[in-house]
Amino acid sequence: MAEAHQAVAFQFTITPEGIDLQLSYQALNQIYHSGVRSWKRRVSRMRNRVIKGVYPASPSSWLFVVIAILATLYMRSDPSMGLIDKIQQHLPLSSQGQTMLSALVFSTLLWLSLILALRFCLKLLLSYHQWMFEMHGPVSNTTKVWVVSRKPLLYSYQTSLPHLPVPTIKDTLSRYLQSVRPLLSDPAYKRMTELANGFESNLGNRLQRYLKLKALWATNYVSDWWEEYIYLRSRGPIMVNSNYYGMDFLFVTPTSVQAARAGNTITALLLYRRKVNREELKPSRVPGTVIPLCAAQYERMFNTTRTPGLETDVLQHWQDSEYVAVYHKGRFFRLWVYNAGRLLSPREIEHQIQRILDDPSPPLPGEERLGALTAGDRVPWHQMRKQYFSSGINKRSLDIIERAAFFVTLDDEEQGMKGDDPAGNLDRYAKSLLHGKCYDRWFDKSFSIVIYKNGKNGLNAEHSWADAPTIAHLWEFTLATDAFQLGYTDDEHCKGDTFPSATRLSLLMNGHCGVQAQICTSLTVAQSLADDVDCHVFPFREFGKGRVKKLRVSPDAFIQISLQLAYYRDRGGFCLTYEASMTRLFREGRTETVRSCSNETCAFVKALEGGEQCRRLLRLASEGHQNLYRMAMTGAGIDRHLFCLYVVSKYLGVDSPFLKEVLSEPWRLSTSQTPIQQIELFDIKNHPDYISLGGGFGPVADDGYGVSYIIVGEDMINFHVSSKYSCKETDSHRFGAEIHKALQDIMALMSAEPKSAAPSRGPSQPKKQL
Structure with a gap:
């Protein structure tokens, strides 16, 4: 049996001769150096706090303002319009000392005012998200401001990021009904519409008021509840499930x-x-x-x-x-x-x-x-x-x-x-x-x-x-x-x-x-x-984002539409699909759901399976998907808003048949892209073998699939597919083969298109997260 060595700084025992004190100099030496390292880190953090606190200005800019004010006073000009003289009256110093100190006080106040103005402008700039919906073209003047800003620290932008907005009940319900339309029969859709209308006219507005109140004082009205109720309150195993x-x-x-x-x-x-x-x-x-x-x-x-x-x-x-x-x-x-x-x-x-x-x-x-x-x-x-x-x-x-x-x-x-x-x-x-x-x-x-x-x-x-x-x-x-x-x-x-x-x-x-x-x-x-977990990992090497972008189609939209086609062929229908998006444009933002099984996507899949020439439908599906993704990123998603409304209803002790049914709907296809964020770290051209496989996760639904993918370079996409052996209707290898075929079929369709085809609107959408 091995023993564990418990290092202690000192130990003492009571003996007949008195207290026997034994010092461990090695342990004390470790404590000393640990303390030095800790204080160095504290000093570094204090310095960073000062730098972050005045960002986008710099601490040295205070000296520039002071020199400028003193220079104007030397030239017998008063830039303070009398404020320096008023400050002098409250300083119990000599005349010359009063002038210098009052100038320093005024310069500091002016410097802080300029910083507040700059930070306010920065927050307004960060709150502008319309750039995501605009077409490719020259960089706007507002965006160019970022290029000339000085080098920020990791957390420099934190306090300037906007808060996540609370969508209106009407908009969220409208987008929700649109997202479930291709999955419901006419009677089922009519029933769901009635439930949504009843929720909006009765309980919805009451819950919305509480949610808006939280958004006023909370940094992010979603993130703390999401962490608590989706993750930390889960009593089942986190292995595989989370x-x-x-x-x-x-x-x-x-x-x-x-x-x-x-x-x-x-x-x-x-x-x-x-x-x-x-x-x-x-x-x-x-x-x-x-x-x-x-x-x-x-x-x-x-x-x-x-x-x-x-x-x-x-x-x-x-x-x-x-x-x-x-x-x-x-x-x-x-x-x-x-x-x-x-x-x-x-x-x-x-x-x-x-x-x-x-x-x-x-x-x-x-x-x-x-x-x-x-x-x-x-x-x-x-x-x-x-x-x-x-x-x-x-x-x-x-x-x-x-x-x-x-x-x-x-x-x-x-x-x-x-x-x-x-x-x-x-x-x-x-x-x-x-x-x-x-x-x-x-x-x-x-x-x-x-x-x-x-x-x-x-x-x-x-x-x-x-x-x-x-x-x-x-x-x-x-x-x-x-x-x-x-x-x-x-x-x-x-x-x-x-x-x-x-x-x-x-x-x-x-x-x-x-x-x-x-x-x-x-x-x-x-x-x-x-x-019970059936994992299948495979690299798709026939083509990558390079060839897709030449078709003027978003690579992510192309893959998501391929996943819908693969699922339709595998299961003979469509399902509620979860695609992870991020809301980190906002302070403490985490994720939002893109419901990528849309009316446009389903129309394209049905047309393709029916043997029709449906390139136009594919472009409409791609544009629709990009728009859904942008909406999710800019705080106009569906699921996090409905989730928070449900949490409020539970706190109030009221039941909503609409929210209960919405939040119980299974995600039989859960998807996510693993983003490559630091391309500069990898020289794929000179070291083509040093490419990442990405990562994956377990299936969300017992009868569904989990699909993670990473777009590597210009010519490869790696897929991670998971399902459960206990479900006889799913098979990760079979679904992987369907994904492979769907990608090839859609590329064959688009490659046959005349070069004069209309381009897809909007920039390529940003990468997303698990």
């Missing part, structure tokens, strides 16, 4: 040495964390534009854990952590990544990882499958945590895991596309990242990194704290930094020197029959869920 995954490069593995890949990956992640803490990351923007997006989701990326509760979970975030938690063959380790305030080199981290891999000690009783508690139902995990992890060594060890910067699994399997069965290997790779063995991931952590035996890597992310574009931004940086900046030696090891080994944790389960029984129960629940 968490999602991200994959490594498709064709390349930078090193086959597991410890070396872990060393570079961990280092890259910590370099990214340093950039977030120092706010050195550029603010995210709408792809292809200079319009900034909300950066609030970055705040809880690291040092964050979702802890279970009886009725709702809680997201706990710590300001800093100097270690990561590591799992290998049933054992947990604390791996220190700082020494005397210095971030360890990749080689030093590799050395510690190798020591873990070489450690022959067995797991403690019950320790190996402890992670299954995070994979099963939430209430039993809360009860076990309260009963067995509230004190003693178990609590200390659990705290170490939860306070870690992130979680790392050293997997003893090999994954990736290479081998005798590339297609099957990709499917197994996806399933491994989505759920693993159901106990070798810590699903509560904000994200967990998986390093496989053959050097392949990937991640599993918890969903409540942020959406996929945020974690994708992190993962892009990690892959690029690992491959192109940190690099490896000729023998595939990390660069740098070595450092002492990691610390083993002890999670004692001896005699705790209750927790071991619950681990088995949670594992059974999780394993049943994992075994």
